[in-house]
Amino acid sequence: xxxxxxxxxxxxxxxxxxxxxxxxxxxxxxxxxxxxxxxxxxxxxxxxxxxxxxxxxxxxxxxxxxxxxxxxxxxxxxxxxxxxxxxxxxxxxxxxxxxxxxxxxxxxxxxxxxxxxxxxxxxxxxxxxxxxxxxxxxxxxxxxxxxxxxxxxxxxxxxxxxxxxxxxxxxxxxxxxxxxxxxxxxxxxxxxxxxxxxxxxxxxxxxxxxxxxxxxxxxxxxxxxxxxxxxxxxxxxxxxxxxxxxxxxxxxxxxxxxxxxxxxxxxxxxxxxxxxxxx
Amino acid sequence: xxxxxxxxxxxxxxxxxxxxxxxxxxxxxxxxxxxxxxxxxxxxxxxxxxxxxxxxxxxxxxxxxxxxxxxxxxxxxxxxxxxxxxxxxxxxxxxxxxxxxxxxxxxxxxxxxxxxxxxxxxxxxxxxxxxxxxxxxxxxxxxxxxxxxxxxxxxxxxxxxxxxxxxxxxxxxxxxxxxxxxxxxxxxxxxxxxxxxxxxxxxxxxxxxxxxxxxxxxxxxxxxxxxxxxxxxxxxxxxxxxxxxxxxxxxxxxxxxxxxxxxxxxxxxxxxxxxxxxxxxxxxxxxxxxxxxxxxxxxxxxxxxxxxxx
Numbered sequence: 001x002x003x004x005x006x007x008x009x010x011x012x013x014x015x016x017x018x019x020x021x022x023x024x025x026x027x028x029x030x031x032x033x034x035x036x037x038x039x040x041x042x043x044x045x046x047x048x049x050x051x052x053x054x055x056x057x058x059x060x061x062x063x064x065x066x067x068x069x070x071x072x073x074x075x076x077x078x079x080x081x082x083x084x085x086x087x088x089x090x091x092x093x094x095x096x097x098x099x100x101x102x103x104x105x106x107x108x109x110x111x112x113x114x115x116x117x118x119x120x121x122x123x124x125x126x127x128x129x130x131x132x133x134x135x136x137x138x139x140x141x142x143x144x145x146x147x148x149x150x151x152x153x154x155x156x157x158x159x160x161x162x163x164x165x166x167x168x169x170x171x172x173x174x175x176x177x178x179x180x181x182x183x184x185x186x187x188x189x190x191x192x193x194x195x196x197x198x199x200x201x202x203x204x205x206x207x208x209x210x211x212x213x214x215x216x217x218x219x220x221x222x223x224x225x226x227x228x229x230x231x232x233x234x235x236x237x238x239x240x241x242x243x244x245x246x247x248x249x250x251x252x253x254x255x256x257x258x259x260x261x262x263x264x265x266x267x268x269x270x271x272x273x274x275x276x277x278x279x
Numbered sequence: 280x281x282x283x284x285x286x287x288x289x290x291x292x293x294x295x296x297x298x299x300x301x302x303x304x305x306x307x308x309x310x311x312x313x314x315x316x317x318x319x320x321x322x323x324x325x326x327x328x329x330x331x332x333x334x335x336x337x338x339x340x341x342x343x344x345x346x347x348x349x350x351x352x353x354x355x356x357x358x359x360x361x362x363x364x365x366x367x368x369x370x371x372x373x374x375x376x377x378x379x380x381x382x383x384x385x386x387x388x389x390x391x392x393x394x395x396x397x398x399x400x401x402x403x404x405x406x407x408x409x410x411x412x413x414x415x416x417x418x419x420x421x422x423x424x425x426x427x428x429x430x431x432x433x434x435x436x437x438x439x440x441x442x443x444x445x446x447x448x449x450x451x452x453x454x455x456x457x458x459x460x461x462x463x464x465x466x467x468x469x470x471x472x473x474x475x476x477x478x479x480x481x482x483x484x485x486x487x488x489x490x491x492x493x494x495x496x497x498x499x500x501x502x503x504x505x506x507x508x509x510x511x512x513x514x515x516x517x518x519x520x521x522x523x524x525x526x527x528x529x530x531x532x533x534x535x536x537x538x539x540x541x542x543x544x545x546x547x548x549x550x551x552x553x554x555x556x557x558x559x560x561x562x563x564x565x566x567x568x569x570x571x572x573x574x575x576x577x578x579x580x581x582x583x584x585x586x587x588x589x
Contacts, residue, residue, distance in 0.1 A: 112375050128339075129339025130342045133345070133349075137348065
């Protein structure tokens with residue numbers, strides 16, 4: 001019986017992830033620019049966080065005890081916006097203003113304009129440091145919130161990420177859980193060809209982190225990994241999530257050119273049909 | 280005259296501030312003995328974070344602390360913040376207007392023997408160009424303490440430029456500091472020296488020298504580079520007709536540029552910029568370097584004579 005409920009919950013989350021993916025297609029198509037590939041690859045992780053794992057209250061986005069989510073790979077803004085809107089932080093209709101003049105939905109997330117955005121990101125490599133700062137503040141204040149940070153696999157080529165990795169372990173920030181959206185592609189090609197960060201899991205382990213490796217499109221695995229991470233004491237946790245860039249839209253999957261290209265109207269229509277969603 | 284380095288005053292002020300305000304935290308990048316944040320560490324070890332030799336992460340971590348309600352003061356040498364960590368200052372701190380303070384010590388060529396790699400000559404230009412920033416360059420120990428206290432009250436990013444070398448104490452303890460308001464250190468009508476930081480003392484010495492020649496010089500102390508007291512600068516232009524700027528910084532992008540921009544737009548008069556002439560520094564004693572790069576009272580007096588003759 002318990003197993004059935006769990007499966008129902010996962011099915012609901014999978015359906016939500018499908019809706020989020022459809023928003024990503026609609027938004028980037030309407031904007032005529034943006035980053036669908038890396039938004040789609042992390043859609044299951046972000047859905048599991050916003051609709052099951054995070055302790056948040058959309059009516060009170062400044063609640064001091066809320067969990068924080070930081071999209072360090074800020075170019076996946078369409079994904080974050082879709083999740084925030086679906087979760088009730090702002091009206092879903094506003095999603096179609098993405099990247100337009102005067103919109104709160106800036107090309108990269110702006111914490112000052114949009115409720116629910118915890119940190120302004122976009123210049124890669126900076127989100128984990130900010131997360132560490134919030135985690136240190138939690139320890140100083142005796143608060144039990146957690147900080148979740150989503151990093152891109154190309155992003156970890158930034159040296160600052162490793163400064164932050166070292167610091168999180170040094171200060172024993174067990175209230176920091178990071179995800180690596182390990183889709184294997186960056187703008188100029190496969191990460192292993194551009195500048196290999198391998199062996200990825202070993203590097204995080206060597207920096208003093210608890211490391212799990214999962215399938216980043218399996219919502220059950222994502223939830224279990226976070227539940228396991230919560231039990232870790234004295235160490236930050238990295239969840240290396242193997243993903244597929246462009247996941248959910250057949251002609252975008254594993255195609256590097258969809259990193260930063262918006263779908264044209266007919267492509268968007270095809271994508272939405274695959275996602276069982278009408279325009 | 281008593282001499283105290285502004286970094287010493289900074290270290291003392293942080294302790295005072297830490298006592299008053301439990302939200303104040305201090306971060307350093309393995310230079311706490313030089314920046315004097317070690318004083319804060321001694322009093323409040325639980326609120327002090329050594330981030331190691333990793334300035335980018337220090338500023339990024341400070342952004343997160345500020346986003347969670349803390350008032351972080353970050354310190355290292357000016358060549359490393361804003362120098363090495365400019366993008367973090369710009370994108371993680373200034374763009375979201377987070378409440379982070381950067382107390383950068385060892386600015387300018389008075390660093391001395393360490394040489395050019397450690398002598399920041401362009402930090403004012405960098406931070407001044409960034410939206411949302413407040414930029415302070417205190418002239419002495421008294422001003423530094425008041426700047427630190429004021430910085431904690433400002434909601435947003437603040438840059439405080441500090442020096443390594445001991446400099447004369449110009450103000451009494453009763454000095455009233457108002458952010459963004461220039462201080463007339465000496466009245467005069469023939470010319471104005473508009474100075475900042477350690478150059479305020481040199482400007483006063485130059486004015487004294489010129490008074491013996493019958494030239495009356497106003498000395499304006501710009502402790503706040505941004506927001507700039509344009510009113511005081513325009514008044515100086517109108518009332519004296521000749522301006523010399525003085526800063527221990529490149530003549531490009533710092534106080535001299537800011538004053539020239541203001542005077543050009545509002546009341547054009549001759550402006551001569553005394554500063555480091557678009558070159559890197561080198562090793563030497565602070566006094567020797569000030570002399571070699573044209574930053575002493577003698578050079579200021581010559582620039583004033585030139586400005587008046589025009």
